Ligand SMILES: Cc1cc2nc3c(=O)[nH]c(=O)nc-3n(C[C@H](O)[C@H](O)[C@H](O)COP(=O)(O)OP(=O)(O)OC[C@H]3O[C@@H](n4cnc5c(N)ncnc54)[C@H](O)[C@@H]3O)c2cc1C
């Protein structure tokens with residue numbers, strides 16, 4: 192069982208949650224101007240990191256709120272949990288922007 | 293296709309047969325050859341295949357056999373077949389929904405039918421029949437549509453009603469008042485199971501005979517490119533290995549390898565679990581799948597019931613999975629097959645599957661010239677093993693996909709031409 196720390200409800204069994212995959216993927220600000228490649232990137236291309244990974248979770252069977260977690264996808268260790276809108280804690284996880292630079 | 297009598301590699305093998313078995317019994321079984329060599333990696337190859345699962349080994353085999361490529365290495369970070377090839381529940385069928393998929397999986401099924409003869413290795417392919425059950429009105433309606441789609445492709449499939457299902461599978465509970473009642477099903481009689489390890493070993497031996505170097509304990513850690521962009525080789529835990537072309541078949545680790553190569557795939561790594569029970573007397577001689585409740589069942593030759601569960605919802609590279617999935621699986625199993633209620637489970641394990649948004653594979657060129665990927669088979673690629681290797685070898689040899697592989701190119705996520713098989717894939721992703 193993976194314990195997922197909801198920032199509002201505390202650590203709960205993963206069965207209570209809905210998973211939202213990679214966090215911090217921004218919706219294109221002017222959708223009508225997007226190329227097919229930009230839509231592809233937004234809709235389908237997702238990081239699939241082995242190691243610390245910033246991801247979204249929704250506490251579907253609890254407070255029903257979305258939040259972000261940084262979790263090591265290899266060890267399942269949870270390194271951080273934070274509310275939407277809060278800055279991503281800097282704990283060595285490379286994000287998409289850094290990666291693409 | 294070239295004649296199957298292609299036993300012409302540098303390592304002439306003994307043929308496996310009943311006579312060879314008898315002859316070797318007289319020698320206390322000390323006279324068997326090793327099935328494949330374990331050579332040191334050469335400095336350079338024409339083609340390097342990354343990933344020694346069934347798909348990678350069949351790719352190497354067909355490259356050598358049908359395309360005359362003689363200088364090939366398969367690099368495997370662990371041991372061959374130690375990934376999903378050796379962890380799956382071995383269900384084989386070709387009854388998908390869309391023409392593109394039916395053609396691809398049926399191509400594979402036909403190759404399964406001649407496999408043991410072709411590679412002179414008994415893969416214990418058992419065409420015992422696969423039944424997919426519908427557990428609601430809506431699923432039953434969808435299933436009848438799929439039945440027509442399969443028939444239109446000229447592939448064998450039958451509709452079966454609950455009474456007929458009960459006759460074929462006496463241990464099933466067809467009471468209409470259970471939580472997920474059996475509404476009907478489709479039966480593919482040519483479907484069945486095979487011995488997964490034998491598939492890896494058989495193709496390793498056959499590829500080795502054609503001169504392919506199978507190099508285990510060799511992890512690819514990076515890709516090297518020429519200034520103009522073409523691939524020139526791979527960095528590995530055993531040093532740099534040059535290659536004109538590189539084919540990646542890494543299943544769960546597809547995302548990791550794509551990231552090394554500098555591009556992203558629409559793939560997520562998720563755990564998928566299975567269990568086997570203690571061995572019991574033969575009680576079910578079909579494979580029965582229930583997509584809606586994430587459970588499927590068959591009985592191994594040893595008598596164990598082989599049970600498959602659903603995928604975890606979250607990304608993971610830890611090959612185990614959450615306990616709530618086996619729990620759901622057992623609840624559904626006990627309701628549908630009440631004789632299992634006091635059966636003990638012997639083993640549980642997980643594999644990391646490469647799930648794709650449309651539940652279809654990616655067999656494709658990549659943004660990097662000379663680098664090819666075959667992945668995204670997710671929860672259901674064992675059944676495709678020989679067909680996947682066959683079309684991927686063709687893609688690598690000719691640098692263009694053939695008609696079977698073309699619909700599965702990466703650019704479908706840009707064009708929008710997805711091959712949505714969520715309904716027909718065995719396990720919902
Ligand atoms: C529990 C479970 C049940 C399943 N049941 C079925 C079923 O009933 N029917 C069905 O059709 N399919 C099933 N599947 C899916 C099926 O197992 C896979 O789709 C298929 O086996 C994939 O084969 P492969 O050769 O591509 O992958 P694998 O056998 O996983 O081979 C990939 C190999 O690549 C190696 N590798 C990865 N990274 C590197 C690297 N950097 N360097 C070198 N080597 C590397 C890995 O070690 C691995 O051996 C199931 C899967 C699981 C986990």
Ligand SMILES: [Zn+2]
Pocket residue numbers: 197198199200201250253254255256
């Ligand atoms: Zn909560």
